[in-house]
Amino acid sequence: MNSTKKIPIVSKKVLIPFILITSLFALWGFANAVTDPMVQAFKKVLELSNSEAAWVQMAFYGGYFCMALPAAMFMRKYSYKVGILIGLALYATGALLFYPAAQSESFLFFCLGLYILTFGLAFLETAANPYALAMGAKETATQRLNLAQAFNPVGLIAGLFVAQQFVLKNLKSDDITDFSALDEASKVLIKTSDLLVIRDPYVILGLVLIGVFILFVASKMPQSKDEGGMPKIGDTFRVLAKNKKYVLGVLAQISYVGAQIMCWTYIYQYAEGIGMDSVTAGYYQMAAFLIFTIGRAVGTYMLRFMSSGKLLMYFAVLAIIFVFGTIFIQGMFGLYSLVGVSFCMSLMFPTIYGIALGDLTEEQSKVGSAGLIMAIVGGALMPKLQGIIIDAGGNGVADTKILGVSEVNFSFILPLLCFVYIAWYGLRVFKRHEATDDVLHNVSQ
Numbered sequence: 451m452n453s454t455k456k457i458p459i460v461s462k463k464v465l466i467p468f469i470l471i472t473s474l475f476a477l478w479g480f481a482n483a484v485t486d487p488m489v490q491a492f493k494k495v496l497e498l499s500n501s502e503a504a505w506v507q508m509a510f511y512g513g514y515f516c517m518a519l520p521a522a523m524f525m526r527k528y529s530y531k532v533g534i535l536i537g538l539a540l541y542a543t544g545a546l547l548f549y550p551a552a553q554s555e556s557f558l559f560f561c562l563g564l565y566i567l568t569f570g571l572a573f574l575e576t577a578a579n580p581y582a583l584a585m586g587a588k589e590t591a592t593q594r595l596n597l598a599q600a601f602n603p604v605g606l607i608a609g610l611f612v613a614q615q616f617v618l619k620n621l622k623s624d625d626i627t628d629f630s631a632l633d634e635a636s637k638v639l640i641k642t643s644d645l646l647v648i649r650d651p652y653v654i655l656g657l658v659l660i661g662v663f664i665l666f667v668a669s670k671m672p673q674s675k676d677e678g679g680m681p682k683i684g685d686t687f688r689v690l691a692k693n694k695k696y697v698l699g700v701l702a703q704i705s706y707v708g709a710q711i712m713c714w715t716y717i718y719q720y721a722e723g724i725g726m727d728s729v730t731a732g733y734y735q736m737a738a739f740l741i742f743t744i745g746r747a748v749g750t751y752m753l754r755f756m757s758s759g760k761l762l763m764y765f766a767v768l769a770i771i772f773v774f775g776t777i778f779i780q781g782m783f784g785l786y787s788l789v790g791v792s793f794c795m796s797l798m799f800p801t802i803y804g805i806a807l808g809d810l811t812e813e814q815s816k817v818g819s820a821g822l823i824m825a826i827v828g829g830a831l832m833p834k835l836q837g838i839i840i841d842a843g844g845n846g847v848a849d850t851k852i853l854g855v856s857e858v859n860f861s862f863i864l865p866l867l868c869f870v871y872i873a874w875y876g877l878r879v880f881k882r883h884e885a886t887d888d889v890l891h892n893v894s895q
Contacts, residue, residue: 479605513568537573699806745796759879
C-alpha cells in the first residue's frame, strides 16, 4: 500500500499526452449531452412524431454498436495513437456533415452525420480507456482512469449548456404554440432558420476537433508494451460466451445505457406534459447532470466499503423507487423524481464494466470491452420504443391515459424494467462472486 502511494498517478514524462487523452473523455461527453435535446428540437422544427424524432438516438447510438468491435480489432493490431486519430477524423467528419445537412434540410442527412460521428466516438472510447490505464504503473492504473473519467461529466455539462443556451433558446419554432397551423411560407422560413441554429454547434465542434487532431499528430505519444499482440480471436470469443458474469453484464450494460438515454432524452417530453417549455426543461436536465456527477463521487467512495454487486443492487433499487415516482406522481414532483434517477445511474456504467471484466485476462478484456461498448446500442433501441409508447394517442405527449396516467408518464415503464434487471444482476453477482469482492473493488470505478 505504501509503495503505491510513492508511485505518481501520472509521471511528468507522459503528462502532456495524458492531458490530451483526458480531453477525449470530455469531448465524447459533450457529444452525448448536446445530442439529447436535439430529439426535441428536430421534433418541433421538422414536425416529427416522437418515434420519428427518436431516429436521432437510433443513429447516434447505433454508430457505437456498428463500430465498437472493428475499432477494438484495429486497436489490437495497431497503435492507440492511430486509433485515436481515426476516431477524431470520423468525429469531425460527422460533425461537419451538419453543414450540408442544414442546407438540404434533410432529417436523414442529419442522422447520417450523427451515425458517422459516433463511428469516431467508438474508436475514441475503445482507445482512450485502455490507453489511460497503460500510461504508467499498473499500481496506479485505476486511479489514473478515474482521474481521466472525472472530465466526462464536465463535457456533459458543457454540451447541455451549449444545447440549451445556443440552440433551444434560439429556436423560433419553440416560441410558437401550434407550429402546424402556420402557412407553408412561414413554416419554410422558420424551418430554415432553426436548422441553421441546430447546425452551428456541430460545425464549430468539427473545427475544434480538427485542432485536437493536429495536436495529436504533433505530439509524441507513448506506446503500450503489448500493442500489436494478436492471439486467436475465436478462442477469446468462446471463453467470453461461456462466462455468465460477462454475458449477463453485457445485457446489464444494454439495460443501463437504454435507461440512461430514455431518462435524459425524454425529460423534455415529460416537462412538456406538465406545461413546461424546452429551455426551462433544460435546467432540470442540467440539474440531473450535476446530481449524476455528485452520485459518481459518492458511489466511488462507497465502493471502498461495499462490494460492487451489492452497491449496484442498492443503487438500482433506489432508481426503481424514483421511476415509480416519475410514472405515478403528477406534476413537478414527478419531474423531481425523474431528475433524482440520475443520482442512481451515476455508479452503473463503470461498475457494470468493472464487474463484467473483473475475472478476465488482459487479452480477453480487450475484446470483452468491445462488447460492453457495443452494449451502448441500448441507447439506440429503447428510446425508439419509448417514443412509440408516447405516440400511442397521437403526436402529443399527453393525448391519452394508460393505467390512469398520461402516455409520457407510462412510457417510463421501460427504464423501470431496465433497473429491475440491473438490480437482479447486482444481487446475483453479490451472492455468487462474493469471494472476488476485493478484485471487483479494484476494477470498479
